[in-house]
Amino acid sequence: MTNKQNGAYYTPNYLAEFILNYISKDFTNIKHLSILEPSVGDGSFVNAFNSTTFSRRVRSFSFTGIEKVKSELKKTINLALSQRKKNTKYSFIRTDFLNFQKKVRKRFFLIVGNPPYIKKNLLTKTQINISEEIFRQANISNIKVRNIWPSFLIKCSELLNDEGILAFVLPSELLQVNFADKIRNYLQENFERIEIFTFNNLLFECKGQDTIILFAFKVHLNPGLYYTNIKDTKQLINESFVLRQNQTIVETNTKWTHHSLNHDELTLIYNIGNRLKVIENFCNSKPGIVTAANHFFIVDKDIEKEYGLSKYCKPIIQKSILVNGSVVFTKEDFEKLIRDGLPTKLLLLSDSHIDSFSNKVSDYLKIGINQKIQERYKCIKRNYWYSIPNIPLISEGFIFKRSHLYPKLLKNEARVLTTDSAYSIYMKENYKMESLIYSFYNSLTLLYAEILGRYYGGGVLELTPNEFKHLPIPYVNISEVNFEGFAKDFKMKHSIEEILQKNDLVILGENLGLSLEEIRKINIIYEKLKNKRLRK
Numbered sequence: 001m002t003n004k005q006n007g008a009y010y011t012p013n014y015l016a017e018f019i020l021n022y023i024s025k026d027f028t029n030i031k032h033l034s035i036l037e038p039s040v041g042d043g044s045f046v047n048a049f050n051s052t053t054f055s056r057r058v059r060s061f062s063f064t065g066i067e068k069v070k071s072e073l074k075k076t077i078n079l080a081l082s083q084r085k086k087n088t089k090y091s092f093i094r095t096d097f098l099n100f101q102k103k104v105r106k107r108f109f110l111i112v113g114n115p116p117y118i119k120k121n122l123l124t125k126t127q128i129n130i131s132e133e134i135f136r137q138a139n140i141s142n143i144k145v146r147n148i149w150p151s152f153l154i155k156c157s158e159l160l161n162d163e164g165i166l167a168f169v170l171p172s173e174l175l176q177v178n179f180a181d182k183i184r185n186y187l188q189e190n191f192e193r194i195e196i197f198t199f200n201n202l203l204f205e206c207k208g209q210d211t212i213i214l215f216a217f218k219v220h221l222n223p224g225l226y227y228t229n230i231k232d233t234k235q236l237i238n239e240s241f242v243l244r245q246n247q248t249i250v251e252t253n254t255k256w257t258h259h260s261l262n263h264d265e266l267t268l269i270y271n272i273g274n275r276l277k278v279i280e281n282f283c284n285s286k287p288g289i290v291t292a293a294n295h296f297f298i299v300d301k302d303i304e305k306e307y308g309l310s311k312y313c314k315p316i317i318q319k320s321i322l323v324n325g326s327v328v329f330t331k332e333d334f335e336k337l338i339r340d341g342l343p344t345k346l347l348l349l350s351d352s353h354i355d356s357f358s359n360k361v362s363d364y365l366k367i368g369i370n371q372k373i374q375e376r377y378k379c380i381k382r383n384y385w386y387s388i389p390n391i392p393l394i395s396e397g398f399i400f401k402r403s404h405l406y407p408k409l410l411k412n413e414a415r416v417l418t419t420d421s422a423y424s425i426y427m428k429e430n431y432k433m434e435s436l437i438y439s440f441y442n443s444l445t446l447l448y449a450e451i452l453g454r455y456y457g458g459g460v461l462e463l464t465p466n467e468f469k470h471l472p473i474p475y476v477n478i479s480e481v482n483f484e485g486f487a488k489d490f491k492m493k494h495s496i497e498e499i500l501q502k503n504d505l506v507i508l509g510e511n512l513g514l515s516l517e518e519i520r521k522i523n524i525i526y527e528k529l530k531n532k533r534l535r536k
Helices: 013-024 044-051 070-082 125-137 149-158 178-190 233-237 247-251 263-273 301-306 331-339 359-370 433-440 443-452 465-469 480-492 496-511 516-534
Strands: 032-037 060-067 088-094 108-113 160-171 193-199 211-217 224-230 283-287 313-317 345-347 397-400 409-412 422-427 454-456 460-462
Touching (some): 013 211, 125 149, 149 160, 149 178, 224 233, 247 263, 263 443, 263 516, 313 331, 397 433, 409 433, 433 496, 443 516, 496 516
Parallel strands (some): 032 060, 032 108, 060 088, 108 160, 193 224
Antiparallel strands (some): 283 422, 454 460
């Protein structure tokens, strides 16, 4: 169940029950157990607390539940009262957890929960300020507030006692995004043992986010960073999983997402990757155009004609689904999109007053005003809401930041602009777009895209600008004739593996000097990571 407005993605009962049963095995010689849940939601943990063997392992409990939504808190209180046990004392507080215990610092032995997932643009200024203060107090003040869940995680970690345990359901962002790197370091510095449970399937809908379980122990007889991947709920409920330690992933500072890679695999990847130049050595890249409202600022041929917008329009490609399976986006490809009636023209109006436009143009702008586009954050910051800033030069190529089976890097033969769904590419002196594209499609570079990028529910792979720039690439200079043959083969391929099998022999073998066995191992690692992302 979800309540997106409050960032609430409710924990399934079986998951709450597993978490409490699993943790309770670590309870030894504990007479009284203090528990905190910072966002009780619909009461799944309260229900699990009373319906599992958890509550029979300790003599007495105090359970503190925090929730800012009145209706949710009322449901949880009623649930607790209906299942009240003699050895349990409940305390429920209606407040934003970020405001909880600003002065009094009570400590808890166990903190469990499923923190809300709310992006920065939906947070209040007060919430952002408190989050920044939480990071400062934890000595990780050099990270920006991007979402509310890290604030919950850090604050709860600080509220644990010296032997405390934390168990959270979290988005997989913790494992892979750059801003969470410092949070991962914080966890390793403050907990002796960390256990990460990843899942083949989404536990519940979370805006396309994969979900993990984090168990963090302040003290433990067997310290370290441990991982396991759960294929299905049966494996979780039966506890038929194995936790494995992966010290190499810590030593190499690899994203925790890739815990399935062993020492030999990680060593091979980094030994080869460190020998190579990265993409930014060969080209400059920058994000595409931010319109603030694609549906309004990118028009189709009918709207263009109806409102007389032609002289203000420039050709643009809006998203990756509109390109074919080639490595060249041609004028013919673009013209087909126009014929198909797709939005392909970017409306570029100068910083002149609305009265200088024709009546038809003014009528079109009124449509935007009626839709309140002028009130959008990006538009408010402009001199004129309808005037899109920072229009770049036409690029030689572009790569879409999100992909599915493989990243899409294309030569911009149609000379179109791109939205911010892509990065525009401008080659540096003495390097060619054709050679960059050819060199990009090898198993090692695509493997690094899996390593450096992050993925979302449904198997979507995303590369940030910085991640794309730092992809290692064995650059091979090829002729225009050879590129034409490569482009033809690419367009006719049945799968990306056909291209990689051929390119690897030239790019990784002949050019880089890798043995067939090393290439085979790289192929295996790449397939392992890609299949994990695609849930195969």
